[in-house]
Amino acid sequence: MRTILYIIQKEFIQVFRNKRMLPIIFFVPIVQLLILVNAATFEMKQINMAIVDLDLSSSSRQLTSKFQGSPFYRIINSSFSYKKALSLMQKGDVDVIMQIPSGFEKNLVKEKNSQVQLMVNAINGAAAGLINAYSTSIILDFNREILIEWLNPAEMGEIRRIVTETSYWYNPKLNYTTYMVPGILVLLVTIIGLLLSGMNIVREKEMGTIEQINVTPIRKIEFIAGKLIPFWIIALFELAFGLVLGKLLFNIPIEGSLWLIFLSASVYLFVILGFGLLISTMTNTQQQSMLISFFFMVIFILMSGLFTSIESMPLWAQRVDLVNPLAYFIKIMRMVLLKGSSFADISHLFYALVIYAVVIISLAIWRYRKVA
Amino acid sequence: MNNAVEVLNLTKTYGDVHALKEISFSVTKGELFGFIGPDGAGKTTLFRILATLILPDGGSALIEENDIVKDYRKIRQLIGYMPGRFSLYQDLSVEENLRFFATIFGTTIEENYDLVKEIYSQIEPFKTRKAGQLSGGMKQKLALSCALIHKPDVLLLDEPTTGVDAVSRQEFWEMLKRLKEQGITIVVSTPYMDEASLCDQVALIQDGAIMQISTPAKVIDSYPLGLYSVSTSDNYQLLLDLKQLPQVCSAFAYGQAAHLSYRKGEMTKEEVKLYLSKKGHQDVTITPIKPTIEDCFMELMQTSGQADK
Incomplete structure (x- = not known):
């Protein structure tokens, strides 16, 4: 026990003596929270639109003004030239083009049927989907208005309509930061945990110090515990630091129990640190370890449900996600922070993490050999 | 034990x-x-x-x-x-x-x-x-x-x-x-x-x-050959020339001089000196010396090398 404590002490001395380490620990979380939370948003705040109105009727103007009235749309070009509008989209200045064909109003009156064309820049697929949805709903709205206007009230009798009132649970204003911060916090502790632990033992290999350690009677388990615990503490501290920042800067909701968050985090961190350790037992230089860590990290992060929801992934990807520790912990964080879930609600995720931790640390200990 | x-x-x-x-x-x-x-x-x-x-x-x-x-x-x-x-x-x-x-x-x-x-x-x-x-x-x-x-x-x-x-x-x-x-x-x-x-x-x-x-003493005692330390003005040429002599077992640089080993009794100082002067070497000094561990090592290396062949 004394040995473990001393190794932990030694690791802390080394971490804090490393001049590049402290900024990483304190600076990285602030930057990540500030940049990612504000930048990684799917909300469409401003959609640049070009309108090609070939009809110039009162109806077409009415439709155009509906877009003008929307706070999301900025009409940056109106012309008769479809080519001109398209060239603007080519340049990336325009996100969507609406073309109203000549005879729009005439057809509407005569045939009771008319068409407009929407062209959405789909370079960013997710954004294109949203733009399409927004634009379609505006056109539908317009459609309903003219319906009411033109139909003979006597004919109509009473309009039967289903009105949907949507209210969003757990995030009533659909506030994007509320949704993102818990996920970003997970990202943060993962990066710190995986990289630091992955590089730590490899560093001893690189410096040759492992040689001197290996001839001592120190036990494998003591050495590994002494290596993991410091980073476990640092990462938990990071999480606390990140939560405080999230509360102060973004006023994120903390509905559930903080104890539950930290309990889950401590198990989750054993998974991540075990992962790092496993990588470091299989590599010989910090560079190798770093590259392999990155490889896993990128896959884990992209599939974690942080940016795109897991439920909308193909089935095979959802199966792959069963071994993605990030997916579990992001879910736990969102459930507890936003929803106030209790232990019973997250217990299946929690136990999955426990099993994961046991498996991965056993693997790492088994792989780490003092007799090389 | x-x-x-x-x-x-x-x-x-x-x-x-x-x-x-x-x-x-x-x-x-x-x-x-x-x-x-x-x-x-x-x-x-x-x-x-x-x-x-x-x-x-x-x-x-x-x-x-x-x-x-x-x-x-x-x-x-x-x-x-x-x-x-x-x-x-x-x-x-x-x-x-x-x-x-x-x-x-x-x-x-x-x-x-x-x-x-x-x-x-x-x-x-x-x-x-x-x-x-x-x-x-x-x-x-x-x-x-x-x-x-x-x-x-x-x-x-x-x-x-x-x-x-x-x-x-x-x-x-x-x-x-x-x-x-x-x-x-x-x-x-x-x-x-x-x-x-x-x-x-x-x-x-x-x-x-x-x-x-x-x-270490026994290693030196067991050295089977005679040994001279030879130095002249041109040590590189010296090594090449010494290796030409049939009685010489080995010649290698040792600090500023060359160590020359030979089968005991087969070669005298004077013979070496004469040979070297003929080859045009100047300032030739030759002294018989006691072998060091390095000499022993070189000798052992050579014989074990020959045994391998």
Whole structure:
């Protein structure tokens, strides 16, 4: 026990003596929270639109003004030239083009049927989907208005309509930061945990110090515990630091129990640190370890449900996600922070993490050999 | 069985490379035993096996009657190992390093201070300095202190003096002598032939095989040839010319002069001098000399090389 404590002490001395380490620990979380939370948003705040109105009727103007009235749309070009509008989209200045064909109003009156064309820049697929949805709903709205206007009230009798009132649970204003911060916090502790632990033992290999350690009677388990615990503490501290920042800067909701968050985090961190350790037992230089860590990290992060929801992934990807520790912990964080879930609600995720931790640390200990 | 180290037919291969070829030797308790051999002779492999860092492919080795494979745990308590490459924490201070190694051996600096005192006291004025910022000689003293702090019975020092200046090397051997007086068995390897005479026993090792084990004096006595030290104004041409002589067994550069070995009784000083003057050498001086360990090593290397062919 004394040995473990001393190794932990030694690791802390080394971490804090490393001049590049402290900024990483304190600076990285602030930057990540500030940049990612504000930048990684799917909300469409401003959609640049070009309108090609070939009809110039009162109806077409009415439709155009509906877009003008929307706070999301900025009409940056109106012309008769479809080519001109398209060239603007080519340049990336325009996100969507609406073309109203000549005879729009005439057809509407005569045939009771008319068409407009929407062209959405789909370079960013997710954004294109949203733009399409927004634009379609505006056109539908317009459609309903003219319906009411033109139909003979006597004919109509009473309009039967289903009105949907949507209210969003757990995030009533659909506030994007509320949704993102818990996920970003997970990202943060993962990066710190995986990289630091992955590089730590490899560093001893690189410096040759492992040689001197290996001839001592120190036990494998003591050495590994002494290596993991410091980073476990640092990462938990990071999480606390990140939560405080999230509360102060973004006023994120903390509905559930903080104890539950930290309990889950401590198990989750054993998974991540075990992962790092496993990588470091299989590599010989910090560079190798770093590259392999990155490889896993990128896959884990992209599939974690942080940016795109897991439920909308193909089935095979959802199966792959069963071994993605990030997916579990992001879910736990969102459930507890936003929803106030209790232990019973997250217990299946929690136990999955426990099993994961046991498996991965056993693997790492088994792989780490003092007799090389 | 009073041997501190007992090695029998130890073998290690790395793919096609036979790093150790059935090596056998034994080290008596309290002895200073030296492995002399060039780089790549297999010294480090041998030390790493003895230090329980790698497993041998065959043969056995006992340290204080503990098997290096089965009882590796016990051996790690018994030995102090100093690898060839400086492998202490460069970012920890001198004192932190020593305290760290004391702790993981389950002891304290204070408990065994008298053992390391003489060595450690020389670097104690710099105890807050980081190990990475020490000079070569000081690093080596620190490494030795760390290897000694748990009071080992056997010290394994792999090329401790490589890359250290001549004065520090001499100091280091003085320290080893005093450690020996305290009853610690020391096994040391070195590529420097001149250090061999400071050992009680030396093993000359080359290409993973031991060529000879003996006391330094006996190694020199067993030298079968006559030896001259020859110097002229042009040493390079001298070596080429000497190798032309049929009676010459070997001629190699040794410092400023050339060492010339010949089968005893087959060649006189005057004959060599005459031959060299004919070849146009000036300022020729020839003196008969007693062989050094290096001469013995060169001779053994040559004969074992011929045997291989």
